[in-house]
Amino acid sequence: MSKVLVLNASYEPLNITNWRRAVILLLKGKAEQVEHNGKCLYPELMLPTVIRLRHYVQVPYKEIPLTRRNILHRDNHSCQYCSYTGDELTLDHVIPRSRKGGDSWENIVTACVRCNVKKGNRTPKEANMVLRNQPRQPYSSLHFEVAKHIKNGSYQEWRKYAIGL
Known part of the structure; x- marks a missing residue:
């Protein structure tokens, strides 16, 4: 009820x-x-x-595991660059792994395939893309x-x- x-x-x-x-x-x-x-x-x-x-x-205190499902939920199942909400969502490293960007709540965001390819192996600033929300670990x-x-x-x-x- x-x-x-x-x-x-x-x-x-x-x-x-x-x-x-x-x-x-x-x-x-x-x-x-x-x-x-x-x-x-x-x-x-x-x-x-x-x-x-x-x-x-x-x-x-119980830490929330860093999983694809939890990241999608944190980001409201929408691209953090263009606000796309659909089935073609991926995870993007804000600082690419090739530049020592690790797997953390503060470095992974939800992105659509188009934005992820556009950003490529660059930071959002280098790709001239703006994050809608700063990624952070959930409470x-x-x-x-x-x-x-x-x-x-x-x-x-x-x-x-x-x-x-």
Whole structure:
């Protein structure tokens, strides 16, 4: 039915859960409601869209793997040079491998075949091409999920709790 963003006691996003689990956390007193969508479950209980845990939960840092799928997702499945969105997308090294450009979040972007061939073995500046977005490592896998829901147009109230959106 509806998703609920779970925040740590420090207001950082922890998880996305379903509305039933969120209501259980609220009723047990383990969380408090931060945002709701205006729909009532009971006269005194609104359907939550964002809840915050009352006690801080220590979360271990988990690095997101550098994969083609994750890079395409980070770049919103569009060419970072011309905004093309289609099936013919490749990965491009901003600083070419032949010039000691390695495989890192900050050096790989999504590019269409046309732009990738046009850029060739040059830097974007040398090829007179401008990157739409500076490549960077994503904050977390949860950030990916939250961004997807916000970009779909749903859950706009989550925007203020997500870094960089």
